[in-house]
Amino acid sequence: xxxxxxxxxxxxxxxxxxxxxxxxxxxxxxxxxxxxxxxxxxxxxxxxxxxxxxxxxxxxxxxxxxxxxxxxxxxxxxxxxxxxxxxxxxxxxxxxxxxxxxxxxxxxxxxxxxxxxxxxxxxxxxxxxxxxxxxxxxxxxxxxxxxxxxxxxxxxxxxxxxxxxxxxxxxxxxxxxxxxxxxxxxxxxxxxxxxxxxxxxxxxxxxxxxxxxxxxxxxxxxxxxxxxxxxxxxxxxxxxxxxxxxxxxxxxxxxxxxxxxxxxxxxxxxxxxxxxxxxxxxxxxxxxxxxxxxxxxxxxxxxxxxxxxxxxxxxxxxxxxxxxxxxxxxxxxxxxxxxxxxxxxxxxxxxxxxxxxxxxxxxxxxxxxxxxxxxxxxxxxxxxxxxxxxxxxxxxxxxxxxxxxxxxxxxx
Numbered sequence: 001x002x003x004x005x006x007x008x009x010x011x012x013x014x015x016x017x018x019x020x021x022x023x024x025x026x027x028x029x030x031x032x033x034x035x036x037x038x039x040x041x042x043x044x045x046x047x048x049x050x051x052x053x054x055x056x057x058x059x060x061x062x063x064x065x066x067x068x069x070x071x072x073x074x075x076x077x078x079x080x081x082x083x084x085x086x087x088x089x090x091x092x093x094x095x096x097x098x099x100x101x102x103x104x105x106x107x108x109x110x111x112x113x114x115x116x117x118x119x120x121x122x123x124x125x126x127x128x129x130x131x132x133x134x135x136x137x138x139x140x141x142x143x144x145x146x147x148x149x150x151x152x153x154x155x156x157x158x159x160x161x162x163x164x165x166x167x168x169x170x171x172x173x174x175x176x177x178x179x180x181x182x183x184x185x186x187x188x189x190x191x192x193x194x195x196x197x198x199x200x201x202x203x204x205x206x207x208x209x210x211x212x213x214x215x216x217x218x219x220x221x222x223x224x225x226x227x228x229x230x231x232x233x234x235x236x237x238x239x240x241x242x243x244x245x246x247x248x249x250x251x252x253x254x255x256x257x258x259x260x261x262x263x264x265x266x267x268x269x270x271x272x273x274x275x276x277x278x279x280x281x282x283x284x285x286x287x288x289x290x291x292x293x294x295x296x297x298x299x300x301x302x303x304x305x306x307x308x309x310x311x312x313x314x315x316x317x318x319x320x321x322x323x324x325x326x327x328x329x330x331x332x333x334x335x336x337x338x339x340x341x342x343x344x345x346x347x348x349x350x351x352x353x354x355x356x357x358x359x360x361x362x363x364x365x366x367x368x369x370x371x372x373x374x375x376x377x378x379x380x381x382x383x384x385x386x387x388x389x390x391x392x393x394x395x396x397x398x399x400x401x402x403x404x405x406x407x408x409x410x411x412x
Contacts, residue, residue: 012066014073018059021052024071029063030055036312038185038270040241045070050182057087057180087180092143094150094328094344099408101140101147105166108133112194113162119201119232127195127236134190138173138183145174145322146344150329153393154401157287161200161208164282169193171278175315178322192246192271193278195239199229199247223259226251242271250275253310273312277303277319280311285393296323296330297390326353331391331398337361339396340371341403349374353387358403363396368406 013028021027025046034042037058039051045068046052055062066073111133118125141148152167172193176186200208203225207218214222229247233239249272252258254265268276284299300320307316326332330342332355339359346352352373360366376384393400 013063014066015061015063017061018056021046021055021062021064022071022073023047023049023052024069025073026065026068026070027055027062028065028068031059031061033266035266035269036273036314038181038188038242048182048184050184053087053180053182054185088142088177090144090146090347094144094146097140097144097147098150098404101151102404102408104133104136104140105148105151105170108137108169108194109162109166112166113159116162116165116198116201119198120205124235125198125232127233127239130194131187131191134169134173134187134194137170137190138187141170141173141177141186142183145177146328149174149323149327150404152282153285153327153329154404155286155293155393160286160288161197164279164286165194165197167282167286168196168275168279171282171319172275175274175278175319175322178318188240188242189271189274191240192243192275195229195233195243196246196250196275196279197225197229198232199225199227202228202232223251226260242269245269246271246275250279252276254312255309258310268312273315277311277315281319281323287394293392293394295390295392296327297325324350326350326387326390329400329404331393331395331400332387333389333391334385335388336385337363339363339391339398340368341398341400343370343407346374351387355387356403356407358398359396365397368403 023046026044027046028043030037038054043065044051046055064073111129115125115127115130137148148170152170155163155167169190170193172189173186176189181189203222207214207221210218226248230244233244233247248260249258249263249268252261252263252268252272253276254268256262256264281299281303284294284302285296287293300323303311303316304320307313324345326342326345328342328344331339332342332353333339334355334357338357338361340355340357343354343356345354354370354372354374357369357371358366371385373385373387
């Protein structure tokens, strides 16, 4: 803890550990650029518990303006930092959460489809119910993010745009949970993600869904979706500025080579940085009219290789930890040759998930058999089952949607 002259004349600024932050303090500086944190103002009186939680999660230390702080801090000097416990412990089992999450996911996806359909037909589209639906998704993600992440892997080639918007919202909220953000910031991430691509409805759909490589002119047309999206969302005066900005800027890059404005890293806010990462991940792992899906492992590798150049480095690392090597819903092959779907993963034992096996060693269909790779006591190390590789969704005829519905209906 140290006292020094602040960035503005006449201010005295106290550096404190983030764990010592209290409501009533005026935060005037962070241990990182303001652009990398989800706050609208660069300096504010700390009044919201969500903002307090977010600062404690993102920062190691902050600077407070003593003159604008509204509480007595005389005893702060001797107080030990109170570091928060894990922000969001898992409170429900995946088997209990999956049916509830499926209902929330389905309701929200239907609303996204209706919104995009209205825009495609040139009708005015209301986004008023979207924040309420996002709140329901956040509740599920906070209880146990595995369920929504599992559902986000069920994809249909002919419904790409709607499912992509939905899934970017889910992935963004899961990242916000992993970062320990306050709920209002997680909800805002979800809203940004779900509305980021609405501008695609104003494009020539024949070009958007073209099989094969786009011409230079066609690509320039597709790039207009960010401007169109910003224009459409600007019609709703109630939408937060961050949502409009993400719609316009989610294809910008840290190196300034993105579009539409070629903005430098210093102009890219937290929500744009986060949504750019999850947008790319979902696109890479989706089947599209012009390309097949790639595995989660491949997508994470691409993100990691482009950290610090295209994507925010710290957020990429956090997102990789959020998704994990074997995310729920991922199709995997064991060293036995059997194939199954990851059901859940213990955060303390990420390399040994619980798997629902549906293909035998010869890749023939079999009745689901659940194995917990973390529970193999008494088995010789050389004979223990383990994940040999992550497969592309749909490999060996495994349909994730059918598998999921069966598990919701029957449990596992």
